[in-house]
Amino acid sequence: xxxxxxxxxxxxxxxxxxxxxxxxxxxxxxxxxxxxxxxxxxxxxxxxxxxxxxxxxxxxxxxxxxxxxxxxxxxxxxxxxxxxxxxxxxxxxxxxxxxxxxxxxxxxxxxxxxxxxxxxxxxxxxxxxxxxxxxxxxxxxxxxxxxxxxxxxxxxxxxxxxxxxxxxxxxxxxxxxxxxxxxxxxxxxxxxxxxxxxxxxxxxxxxxxxxxxxxxxxxxxxxxxxxxxxxxxxxxxxxxxxxxxxxxxxxx
Amino acid sequence: xxxxxxxxxxxxxxxxxxxxxxxxxxxxxxxxxxxxxxxxxxxxxxxxxxxxxxxxxxxxxxxxxxxxxxxxxxxxxxxxxxxxxxxxxxxxxxxxxxxxxxxxxxxxxxxxxxxxxxxxxxxxxxxxxxxxxxxxxxxxxxxxxxxxxxxxxxxxxxxxxxxxxxxxxxxxxxxxxxxxxxxxxxxxxxxxxxxxxxxxxxxxxxxxxxxxxxxxxxxxxxxxxxxxxxxxxxxxxxxxxxxxxxxxxxxxxxxxxxxxxxxxxxxxxxxxxxxxxxxxxxxxxxxxxxxxxxxxxxxxxxxxxxxxxxxxxxxxxxxxxxxxxxxxxxxxxxxxxxxxxxxxxxxxxxxxxxxxxxxxxxxxxxxxxxxxxxxxxxxxxxxxxxxxxxxxxxxxxxxxxxxxxxxxxxxxxxxxxxxxxxxxxxxxxxxxxxxxxxxxxxxxxxxxxxx
Numbered sequence: 001x002x003x004x005x006x007x008x009x010x011x012x013x014x015x016x017x018x019x020x021x022x023x024x025x026x027x028x029x030x031x032x033x034x035x036x037x038x039x040x041x042x043x044x045x046x047x048x049x050x051x052x053x054x055x056x057x058x059x060x061x062x063x064x065x066x067x068x069x070x071x072x073x074x075x076x077x078x079x080x081x082x083x084x085x086x087x088x089x090x091x092x093x094x095x096x097x098x099x100x101x102x103x104x105x106x107x108x109x110x111x112x113x114x115x116x117x118x119x120x121x122x123x124x125x126x127x128x129x130x131x132x133x134x135x136x137x138x139x140x141x142x143x144x145x146x147x148x149x150x151x152x153x154x155x156x157x158x159x160x161x162x163x164x165x166x167x168x169x170x171x172x173x174x175x176x177x178x179x180x181x182x183x184x185x186x187x188x189x190x191x192x193x194x195x196x197x198x199x200x201x202x203x204x205x206x207x208x209x210x211x212x213x214x215x216x217x218x219x220x221x222x223x224x225x226x227x228x229x230x231x232x233x234x235x236x237x238x239x240x241x242x243x244x245x246x247x248x249x250x251x252x
Numbered sequence: 253x254x255x256x257x258x259x260x261x262x263x264x265x266x267x268x269x270x271x272x273x274x275x276x277x278x279x280x281x282x283x284x285x286x287x288x289x290x291x292x293x294x295x296x297x298x299x300x301x302x303x304x305x306x307x308x309x310x311x312x313x314x315x316x317x318x319x320x321x322x323x324x325x326x327x328x329x330x331x332x333x334x335x336x337x338x339x340x341x342x343x344x345x346x347x348x349x350x351x352x353x354x355x356x357x358x359x360x361x362x363x364x365x366x367x368x369x370x371x372x373x374x375x376x377x378x379x380x381x382x383x384x385x386x387x388x389x390x391x392x393x394x395x396x397x398x399x400x401x402x403x404x405x406x407x408x409x410x411x412x413x414x415x416x417x418x419x420x421x422x423x424x425x426x427x428x429x430x431x432x433x434x435x436x437x438x439x440x441x442x443x444x445x446x447x448x449x450x451x452x453x454x455x456x457x458x459x460x461x462x463x464x465x466x467x468x469x470x471x472x473x474x475x476x477x478x479x480x481x482x483x484x485x486x487x488x489x490x491x492x493x494x495x496x497x498x499x500x501x502x503x504x505x506x507x508x509x510x511x512x513x514x515x516x517x518x519x520x521x522x523x524x525x526x527x528x529x530x531x532x533x534x535x536x537x538x539x540x541x542x543x544x545x546x547x548x549x550x551x552x553x554x555x556x557x558x559x560x561x562x563x564x565x566x567x568x569x570x571x572x573x574x575x576x577x578x579x580x581x582x583x584x585x586x587x588x589x590x591x592x593x594x595x596x597x598x599x600x601x602x603x604x605x606x607x608x609x610x611x612x613x614x615x616x617x618x619x620x621x622x623x624x625x626x627x628x629x630x631x632x633x634x635x636x637x638x639x640x641x642x643x644x645x646x647x648x649x650x651x652x653x654x655x656x657x658x659x660x661x662x663x664x665x666x667x668x669x670x671x672x673x674x675x676x677x678x679x680x681x682x683x684x685x686x687x688x689x690x691x692x693x694x695x696x697x698x699x700x701x702x703x
Contacts, residue, residue: 079667080702083294101420103390110513112571161511238436239379245434
């Protein structure tokens with residue numbers, strides 16, 4: 001309730017009253033529900049416009065009130081060779097469980113999994129928790145559907161060593177606090193990918209993006225869409241975020 | 253000059269605009285959102301055919317029959333589970349059809365089934381679970397050598413690859429009662445595995461039973477494991493106590509993430525135990541394979557011996573993860589053991605059988621012969637082209653510099669089909685750990701179909 005009031009104050013306050021960090025936090029609130037939820041996310045990879053890969057994940061997310069960061073359990077359900085694998089993110093701890101070996105292995109945020117490079121794009125994260133934001137003026141940019149949006153242009157720097165990216169450029173619409181676009185950079189300074197949010201739909205009492213589109217900067221012919229699905233608000237017990245619980249996780 | 257600068261700036265702006273437009277041009281049109289697929293408990297079934305070709309070493313320091321020059325195999329790998337309320341039923345196994353150089357076809361060896369797991373379980377919403385049956389219980393955070401993976405011994409049958417991460421995927425569970433309580437912040441696990449069969453010596457590759465659960469491999473002795481883990485300082489420490497026939501081992505696992513690209517880990521197990529040579533000799537005598545007189549000088553002393561694996565994994569762009577791990581195995585061969593092994597083998601060819609029994613015993617128990625090893629592994633998903641996965645490792649005996657090197661490639665042709673191959677090389681002089689092995693190189697080609 002307190003958070004909802006704070007967000008309402010942010011949304012109705014004049015634009016100049018917000019700090020860059022508050023803008024990022026407000027955009028986080030647009031992307032991520034406060035209540036524990038489950039989504040079924042479909043990730044489709046396109047190569048030169050042709051769909052070449054499809055992954056489906058069930059993701060349970062819950063905000064940790066102590067850190068203001070989300071904890072996520074992600075169950076792979078498709079393709080068949082990956083079905084049953086689980087990724088767990090709890091604070092800075094990232095674990096990968098493989099039912100074939102019945103074992104959980106610790107991973108670093110930058111480590112990638114076989115054929116599942118898109119997994120990290122599905123995890124729920126509060127950007128404001130891990131990055132320090134600075135305002136870089138106002139820009140009018142086209143969104144993924146080529147609709148012009150008046151945005152704050154923000155420059156984000158990693159505030160924690162565990163942050164996946166060193167630098168992010170971020171565009172947040174001024175009128176709505178919708179996250180519109182983000183560009184992620186490698187430690188070397190080279191751009192890695194550009195992410196667009198689109199198809200904002202009403203979920204519960206708020207508007208949220210239903211799809212993320214990721215354009216690879218290293219191989220520009222690669223585009224990935226992430227359909228986030230409609231979240232099912234349900235209790236997610238804290239013990240689900242324990243690595244030893246992963247073998248007992250059920251899809252239903 | 254000023255005009256040139258403005259023109260240059262304008263062209264940069266145009267290029268930037270063009271880049272943004274290029275991005276938008278590549279984005280597929282928004283399609284009506286499909287209904288989310290219904291969630292089901294994932295099942296895993298795949299069919300794999302593989303062909304392995306091997307090259308054997310000439311002029312071995314200690315004589316041994318050459319390994320098969322080829323092996324062809326087709327297997328159906330199944331991992332299924334059913335949830336009935338709070339009850340879970342699970343089955344995991346591999347049905348093999350195989351042929352190899354020197355093996356009559358068809359014969360008893362042609363069709364084999366490995367029953368990896370079959371158990372019934374119950375769990376409540378509070379994190380308590382109880383399982384009964386054949387269960388694969390694994391422990392350990394290291395990649396190359398897992399000292400605390402106490403149930404690994406004798407559990408691997410006909411591995412597809414020597415990669416330790418693959419060995420963990422295909423092994424027999426032990427018949428046990430497994431109880432676990434997980435709570436937010438930690439867990440406690442108790443496993444009780446009774447003795448169900450008599451002890452047997454390691455199986456020869458051409459003498460594996462067809463349809464036999466082989467409890468002699470997994471339940472020849474009563475075993476118990478108690479382990480607990482807590483979330484402290486992000487280190488995820490896990491302590492364990494393992495009991496087997498009155499012999500107690502203690503274990504510890506610790507791992508931590510440093511920054512966004514690094515993971516460090518430490519795994520340790522220790523307790524009073526015999527050396528490898530002594531344990532192998534005692535096992536050979538007990539199972540009637542070796543004569544009562546030891547082929548190598550062995551001491552009956554059971555000192556406190558440590559097993560340690562300490563490693564660091566680091567991910568570099570574009571997503572290559574490199575792991576460097578040091579392994580210490582106190583019970584492994586000392587310098588004197590190696591000198592005796594080669595010396596006795598050269599002087600007395602009739603001792604070759606007992607000498608190779610010791611090496612086979614270590615392999616059967618997934619125990620290094622070396623005391624000090626360096627394990628280096630790389631893992632590169634989407635390497636060079638999308639859906640190509642490259643892995644490789646070198647496991648090197650630090651005493652003599654010999655090692656096993658493997659390079660493997662898998663290509664995910666489609667969500668259902670995968671093709672792959674690997675090359676194993678045993679590198680070293682003829683009087684070294686890996687250079688004394690009868691095979692020099694192995695190549696394997698495989699095709700998998702997932703259902």
